[in-house]
Amino acid sequence: xxxxxxxxxxxxxxxxxxxxxxxxxxxxxxxxxxxxxxxxxxxxxxxxxxxxxxxxxxxxxxxxxxxxxxxxxxxxxxxxxxxxxxxxxxxxxxxxxxxxxxxxxxxxxxxxxxxxxxxxxxxxxxxxxxxxxxxxxxxxxxxxxxxxxxxxxxxxxxxxxxxxxxxxxxxxxxxxxxxxxxxxxxxxxxxxxxxxxxxxxxxxxxxxxxxxxxxxxxxxxxxxxxxxxxxxxxxxxxxxxxxxxxxxxxxxxxxxxxxxxxxxxxxxxxxxxxxxxxxxxxxxxxxxxxxxxxxxxxxxxxxxxxxxxxxxxxxxxxxxxxxxxxxxxxxxxxxxxxxxxxxxxxxxxxxxxxxxxxxxxxxxxxxxxxxxxxxxxxxxxxxxxxxxxxxxxxxxxxxxxxxxxxxxxxxxxxxxxxxxxxxxxxxxxxxxxxxxxxxxxxxxxxxxxxxxxxxxxxxxxxxxxxxxxxxxxxxxxxxxxxxxxxxxxxxxxxxxxxxxxxxxxxxxxxxxxxxxxxxx
Ligand code: UN1
Numbered sequence: 001x002x003x004x005x006x007x008x009x010x011x012x013x014x015x016x017x018x019x020x021x022x023x024x025x026x027x028x029x030x031x032x033x034x035x036x037x038x039x040x041x042x043x044x045x046x047x048x049x050x051x052x053x054x055x056x057x058x059x060x061x062x063x064x065x066x067x068x069x070x071x072x073x074x075x076x077x078x079x080x081x082x083x084x085x086x087x088x089x090x091x092x093x094x095x096x097x098x099x100x101x102x103x104x105x106x107x108x109x110x111x112x113x114x115x116x117x118x119x120x121x122x123x124x125x126x127x128x129x130x131x132x133x134x135x136x137x138x139x140x141x142x143x144x145x146x147x148x149x150x151x152x153x154x155x156x157x158x159x160x161x162x163x164x165x166x167x168x169x170x171x172x173x174x175x176x177x178x179x180x181x182x183x184x185x186x187x188x189x190x191x192x193x194x195x196x197x198x199x200x201x202x203x204x205x206x207x208x209x210x211x212x213x214x215x216x217x218x219x220x221x222x223x224x225x226x227x228x229x230x231x232x233x234x235x236x237x238x239x240x241x242x243x244x245x246x247x248x249x250x251x252x253x254x255x256x257x258x259x260x261x262x263x264x265x266x267x268x269x270x271x272x273x274x275x276x277x278x279x280x281x282x283x284x285x286x287x288x289x290x291x292x293x294x295x296x297x298x299x300x301x302x303x304x305x306x307x308x309x310x311x312x313x314x315x316x317x318x319x320x321x322x323x324x325x326x327x328x329x330x331x332x333x334x335x336x337x338x339x340x341x342x343x344x345x346x347x348x349x350x351x352x353x354x355x356x357x358x359x360x361x362x363x364x365x366x367x368x369x370x371x372x373x374x375x376x377x378x379x380x381x382x383x384x385x386x387x388x389x390x391x392x393x394x395x396x397x398x399x400x401x402x403x404x405x406x407x408x409x410x411x412x413x414x415x416x417x418x419x420x421x422x423x424x425x426x427x428x429x430x431x432x433x434x435x436x437x438x439x440x441x442x443x444x445x446x447x448x449x450x451x452x453x454x455x456x457x458x459x460x461x462x463x464x465x466x467x468x469x470x471x472x473x474x475x476x477x478x479x480x481x482x483x484x485x486x487x488x489x490x491x492x493x494x495x496x497x498x499x500x501x502x503x504x505x506x507x508x509x510x511x512x513x514x515x516x517x518x519x520x
Contacts, residue, residue: 029223073219077219103118113345127472157497165183165190170348240266274434277308279449301344307466329391346385362401440462472489
């Protein structure tokens with residue numbers, strides 16, 4: 001093993017740079033302190049199973065105090081003019097720039113991404129800071145022409161207060177930042193409950209961002225509560241002092257969150273499962289399609305919400321495109337992601353490996369043929385890691401249960417189509433609706449895909465894959481993906497309350513709709 005790929009050596013270097021220890025606190029409410037109940041969350045690297053750290057988790061009482069601190073911070077933070085809040089987020093972006101390599105490596109260690117992808121994730125955090133800085137001067141409300149004389153009618157946007165953000169393991173920093181930095185420039189305070197599988201990154205990020213706030217003499221606005229199970233998340237869903245819960249994770253848990261938050265008429269931003277397809281037509285550029293599908297299916301070892309899970313391939317391409325794709329899957333090196341030429345790192349845990357095997361078994365039982373992969377790998381020196389071979393399965397019906405289920409692993413189902421209408425029907429027959437792609441240089445095919453009867457997802461890509469969205473667009477999807485939008489465009493409105501203001505500056509009281517109401 002090369003020294004640059006040694007988990008322990010990199011752990012030591014990254015821990016020293018980021019100020020992490022073997023034992024860290026998982027509760028930040030302005031200071032680091034947790035563990036009244038003595039519970040510890042062990043953090044293991046999926047690369048080799050090594051124990052990276054132990055995180056002291058928050059108790060219920062500690063969480064309660066944290067919510068009080070959050071509202072105290074809100075009173076101070078929301079009183080600062082938005083462009084000044086933007087300046088603070090700019091400083092946070094600069095601090096993230098300084099830490100881009102170390103945070104990227106920490107993400108690699110904790111969730112098994114390649115350092116390139118880990119760094120890319122931190123770059124997404126930096127990008128959203130830049131977006132949020134600009135937004136801090138663009139929180140526009142509309143002015144509306146009033147039907148009454150001497151009246152002014154306009155909208156203004158206020159922060160909601162304290163918003164809860166619950167994140168998944170696969171983007172342990174970026175997805176929080178899409179929510180947190182946008183919410184913050186509007187004037188909100190953020191309480192974060194990260195996935196137990198990626199809580200160390202959350203500790204490190206919380207440390208970095210609050211250092212900046214502290215240096216500016218500002219209150220803590222990015223609070224953290226790590227839990228090893230679901231208790232804190234459930235509390236957050238029920239907590240009336242959290243007017244918004246932004247949740248990223250599975251459809252079943254998302255339904256529970258929606259029910260609990262909806263039951264108290266709170267707001268949600270839901271980013272749930274994806275089951276994304278790429279349509280490759282005879283008019284596709286084969287090289288671009290090959291690379292786009294391979295990146296979409298294999299990046300982050302198939303553990304993105306945006307991963308390409310279904311390839312909808314024209315019948316004429318089964319003898320040309322498909323063999324090239326099988327070769328590309330076979331050539332993608334699986335292994336220690338810290339090694340330079342590895343493209344596919346480990347899955348997050350043993351349960352994910354079991355889901356991988358179960359899905360392949362289910363696909364075979366449904367008539368599928370394995371064209372590539374279908375192997376759980378034990379790698380020398382990395383026996384505690386969770387490695388699987390990228391898999392392609394042909395011949396399963398598009399409506400088979402296994403094809404409708406999101407399995408967080410590098411498994412691609414190939415589905416045959418003849419007419420474009422059939423391709424769209426296959427595309428839209430799954431319950432999820434996050435990301436979609438078509439590879440074609442045919443304008444008619446592309447525009448049909450982008451029309452109402454085409455793809456039904458929140459994200460539509462043409463000649464680029466389903467994964468790898470930029471932060472500038474609104475990110476999210478339809479159907480069981482939950483309908484939420486995060487990140488760019490006008491997604492910020494989810495974190496704000498709209499107030500329609502009517503001002504009468506005249507000497508009379510004219511009523512709307514021309515009513516008269518003379519009392520005397
Ligand atoms: C996710 O998997 O939840 O579009 C987010 C992408 C990344 C974000 C994925 N920028 O693939």
